[in-house]
Amino acid sequence: MARFLTLASCQTGPVQRSTSRREVVERLVALLERAALAGADLAVFPEMALTTFFPRWDLPASDIDVFYETQMPGPQTRPLFDAARKLGIGFALGYSELVRDGNRQRRFNAMALVDDGGEIIGRYRKIHVPGSEMPEPGTTVHLERRYFEPGNLGFPVYGFRGARIGLALCNDRRWPETYRMLCLNGAQVVLIGYNTPVQLEEAPSLAHLRMFHNHLPMQAGAYQNTVWVAAAAKAGFEDGQHLLGGSCIIAPSGEIAALATSQEDEVIIHRADLDMIDICRKVNFDFSRYRRPREYSLIAEQAGPLV
Amino acid sequence: MARFLTLASCQTGPVQRSTSRREVVERLVALLERAALAGADLAVFPEMALTTFFPRWDLPASDIDVFYETQMPGPQTRPLFDAARKLGIGFALGYSELVRDGNRQRRFNAMALVDDGGEIIGRYRKIHVPGSEMPEPGTTVHLERRYFEPGNLGFPVYGFRGARIGLALCNDRRWPETYRMLCLNGAQVVLIGYNTPVQLEEAPSLAHLRMFHNHLPMQAGAYQNTVWVAAAAKAGFEDGQHLLGGSCIIAPSGEIAALATSQEDEVIIHRADLDMIDICRKVNFDFSRYRRPREYSLIAEQAGPLV
Numbered sequence A, B: 001m002a003r004f005l006t007l008a009s010c011q012t013g014p015v016q017r018s019t020s021r022r023e024v025v026e027r028l029v030a031l032l033e034r035a036a037l038a039g040a041d042l043a044v045f046p047e048m049a050l051t052t053f054f055p056r057w058d059l060p061a062s063d064i065d066v067f068y069e070t071q072m073p074g075p076q077t078r079p080l081f082d083a084a085r086k087l088g089i090g091f092a093l094g095y096s097e098l099v100r101d102g103n104r105q106r107r108f109n110a111m112a113l114v115d116d117g118g119e120i121i122g123r124y125r126k127i128h129v130p131g132s133e134m135p136e137p138g139t140t141v142h143l144e145r146r147y148f149e150p151g152n153l154g155f156p157v158y159g160f161r162g163a164r165i166g167l168a169l170c171n172d173r174r175w176p177e178t179y180r181m182l183c184l185n186g187a188q189v190v191l192i193g194y195n196t197p198v199q200l201e202e203a204p205s206l207a208h209l210r211m212f213h214n215h216l217p218m219q220a221g222a223y224q225n226t227v228w229v230a231a232a233a234k235a236g237f238e239d240g241q242h243l244l245g246g247s248c249i250i251a252p253s254g255e256i257a258a259l260a261t262s263q264e265d266e267v268i269i270h271r272a273d274l275d276m277i278d279i280c281r282k283v284n285f286d287f288s289r290y291r292r293p294r295e296y297s298l299i300a301e302q303a304g305p306l307v
Helices: A021-037 A078-087 A170-174 A176-184 A204-225 A275-282 A293-300 B021-037 B078-087 B170-174 B176-184 B204-225 B275-282 B293-300
Strands: A004-011 A042-044 A090-101 A104-114 A120-125 A157-160 A163-169 A189-194 A228-233 A235-238 A241-244 A248-250 A256-259 A266-273 B004-011 B042-044 B090-101 B104-114 B120-125 B157-160 B163-169 B189-194 B228-233 B235-238 B241-244 B248-250 B256-259 B266-273
Touching: A004 A021, A004 A248, A021 A042, A021 A078, A021 A266, A042 A189, A042 A228, A078 A090, A090 A163, A090 A189, A104 A163, A104 A189, A120 A157, A120 A163, A163 A170, A163 A176, A170 A189, A170 A204, A176 A204, A176 B176, A176 B293, A189 A204, A204 A228, A204 A241, A204 A248, A204 B204, A204 B275, A248 A266, A256 A266, A266 A275, A275 B204, A293 B176, A293 B293, B004 B021, B004 B248, B021 B042, B021 B078, B021 B266, B042 B189, B042 B228, B078 B090, B090 B163, B090 B189, B104 B163, B104 B189, B120 B157, B120 B163, B163 B170, B163 B176, B170 B189, B170 B204, B176 B204, B189 B204, B204 B228, B204 B241, B204 B248, B248 B266, B256 B266, B266 B275
Parallel strands: A004 A042, A004 A228, A042 A090, A163 A189, A189 A228, B004 B042, B004 B228, B042 B090, B163 B189, B189 B228
Antiparallel strands: A004 A266, A090 A104, A104 A120, A157 A163, A228 A248, A235 A241, A248 A256, B004 B266, B090 B104, B104 B120, B157 B163, B228 B248, B235 B241, B248 B256
């Protein structure tokens, strides 16, 4: 196993609806170049990195296809894959995926893991799709559940430069089950892309805690599973909505090792010591010895409290 | 449902091996009086509140019975139960439990939940028993697994003044499954007692993070399950070992609402707004709608990663 894997979180500023794919991909290539120049092995981009976060809108079905990729890479995203090969760096890219399954069209909130040869080596489709199927006026609740079905690939883990990489997207990061499933599947590094609005109309008394609620579950996920977490946000005012930012790289100790401090395109880097995983695992977290799976059956059987 | 439940975490300073039960119980009664005077409905005491944390020692079997309770309440603990009735306050007490099961003696790291009439209304036996069966020289690893078997009562939840209360002990608080199981069983409040040494010989590079690693999983557990958490530590130098302290009351937002700042007997109080649970649940955590139990089967099947 490699001892070090240098991680980069490539935060982007807003991607407006009016921004072309070509322009976005140029920005992502520039971020990837910066990451590679700083010595990164592996970079993570935001969820839906190629487009605006369109689930904020109630759109007619005829208007949404433009936000989805039918090929990955396609002609417009190919330059990013070429850059990875040229720069010798891997990356994970969040995007909206439209696939044909027989006569059905299926839509997933997806992430591809690409190696330093520019080849896709892993795929993830978001399991925890938040929001609503129908507009909920007076709230920040978006329509992600209308535009995407839940992922059908589980929580897979892929090898990259001798390390085991898991993927997750946005709302997934709030659920302890995401990290635990990835940990049990062998993950050492979890790459996360997200879009999170600053506003919280449905619970104004919690609105000031948005950044705390962004970092807390990722820090706990890293600590409780002794994994590295690298998370990339979209940030700033995107089509009138303020996105949170706060991209970060978190150590298996739960410490934030690197933090984005802008609301723009920004690269943060950390040389992740994979040996730290074993050191952290020695303190409390010898999973095979101490976890009690038979006591946890309800977690896999029942969605919510019955009372 | 009651809207408010005033919680008290009753931290204790060290309980030396030389300290008599009578003396300890007097201290606990004094703490309970302080909590009641401050308006508390329900107080939590530390894990093994009645004795020193004896699993730090390699003791001959003949020397250990003195640390266990064979009755609860027994003649020595009865004053605490009487005080609860007199003061009109409930409490949770951690203690070492020795029970006869046919011809077998069984030993559990236990907690009793006592109502404001001085009656036991709930019991918990620690599920995640840490440490080792055999001494591991040069480490902080203790012998809890020699002195206690894992709990056999699951993660039960009990009613108290219209609120639903779950119990957990020390190492349980580090595992996300503890909070999730209690949440799925309907808990609104989780009471935790703990003994955690400051020292960490087996991982000196993490020793400065002990308090962070105390609070992080409890804050995440509160946030991710939208429950109130009240945790009571033993603190200070107990028989030569420095115990961490850091007792706290945590809101369903994950915020630390009250924090012990001494290494001694200390009461902290917070008037917990149970409506905050529903407010927090409205943001992301409508469990029945968003959790995906069928995706989590490995959590209940496999203890650790296979790679």
